[in-house]
Amino acid sequence: MNMIDKRSWGIAVAVAAAACVIVPNVLSAYWVYLAITAVVSSVIMQSYGVIVGRAGVMSLCQMSFAAIGAWVVLRLNLADAPGGFIVWLVIGGLAAVPVGVAIGLPALRIRGVNLAVVTFGFAVAADIVLNANQFPGTTELKTLQRPSLFATNGGYFVLVVIVFMVLGIGLAIFNRTRLGMSWLEIRYSERAAAAHGISVARSKLAAFALSAFIAGIGGGLMAGQLGLVVSSNFAMGQSLALFAVAILIGPHNPEGAFMGGIFGAVMATILEKLRLPQDLGGILFGLTAIFALRSGVSQTDFTRARKREAAARKMLESLPDKPKEQAVAPAGVPLVPKPAPASDKPGLSVRGLTVKYGEVVALDNIDLVVPSGGVVGLIGPNGAGKSTFIAAVSGFLHGYEGTVELEGRSLDKLTPSVRASSGLRRTFQTTVIAPELTQYEYLAIGANRKLSKEEADELLDFFDCPPGDVPVSIVDVGTRRLLDVAAAIAAKPKVALLDEPAAGQSAAESLKLGRRLAEVPSRFGVSILLVEHDMELVRAACAQVTVLDFGHVIASGSTEEVLDNPAVMAAYLGTADVPLG
């Protein structure tokens, strides 16, 4: 996979270079100044892009981080510190990082509107402190010294464009890393991220740290533009207004950051200069808001998704039709999965697992072993406790009784993400895959290791998913569940817990999936615990089956024996008078 979309960035660099020639040499001093304001605001927008756009965290205090950057830069200027403006700028950004991390800590426990209130509280507190104290240099009237090369406003415009582009390219590269992509995943589902071995806490704190750094740089640039700053330059109202613009425009896309910078900082002045009514800005804002409410995504996300989906559809249409594989075994050929090879090491060993939801005993003293190299079925009627079993074993349920061991190592005290990284993966009954991701990207997140294109292609082909460049947004729901399974297998865990992977599949597809799952241990070295309602799929995939009913094991053994057991049939058909176990 490319680390960066070189063509788009090539065009962006060319446009930026042209702007650096045209703006200082063609526009009047006033418009140059306004252009600087727009680009500095775009840099601050890039910080919203990280925290709000990518990580989906509601932060309303980015201008407070910017104020820290400005304060540090002005303080270093006042002290004539060595290094000069560029070095001070970086130090200003770094100074905002610990504050960003400190603000991010509550984000580990609270989210949504509550977190917005916490961050807004910080913005209010910062406002009070800034109002009560002056920025360094104000009393001494010592304005900031720009580097001589960028001393004029025209030169300074070039500097802010360079900073914007460097940050933009840096973010584009960073966004393709596992940490960068993990933000997209936590934005859609923190549970899915944890199941992929992503530490949600570390991921969120990193987003806060990076966004604070960028906002701090933006604040430093603002100090460089104004020479001296006052508290109103970083008022909390600014944070709110830019947050609203960020939600509507999508500043995690570079064009969104730029448009957001113009919209958030200089729109009113541009309208005034062009002698257009100020109401136009309000109308535009309202229309963008209606659009975002209707589509559920930002303007730039919408445009990008449309383009990407159109290209993917065109590519799919150009593919030759796949020969129809025989999904069902020829008549008279029974599908009997092989039992796991004899091994002295159980893959997953669960002993005495008991889970209570208040008075409801969802699981009562359950023992279950998934042998290394085996595919074991866990079946039972609705409400039997299957999902609870998966949730407890994978660490998503606290306070269970009993023990869970993976290849002899106890997992009981470990978090879901650590269990996942230790080799126990799970899928969910409903998939929440960030639609912006391509299938390759989703597999890369799931794999949590370097996954070659060949390996990814093999997995996609094995599970009948479309080509890897196809965005998840145009993959149907049934195939997304298979993609989820492929992502779990891509990590090469010791054991994968699959929660109803065949939902949304036709009977033939489901049977085909069963046959493939039976092959997974020998082909990919991954043992499986399969929760399913589809008995044909269970027969095709599993050599062994355990049946739950009302939180008890009512049968366990070879698939054929268990499925012919009258108690099992009674549990499924709801007939009475059949004793348990």
Ligand SMILES: Nc1ncnc2c1ncn2[C@@H]1O[C@H](COP(=O)(O)OP(=O)(O)OP(=O)(O)O)[C@@H](O)[C@H]1O
């Ligand atoms: N969060 C919860 N709070 C209280 N009771 C719960 C909770 N989750 C599940 N239960 C109860 O625990 C029991 C087991 O539910 P669980 O979802 O594990 O069953 P299941 O076998 O996975 O069902 P299905 O096949 O419908 O997914 C049920 O009685 C259910 O009502």
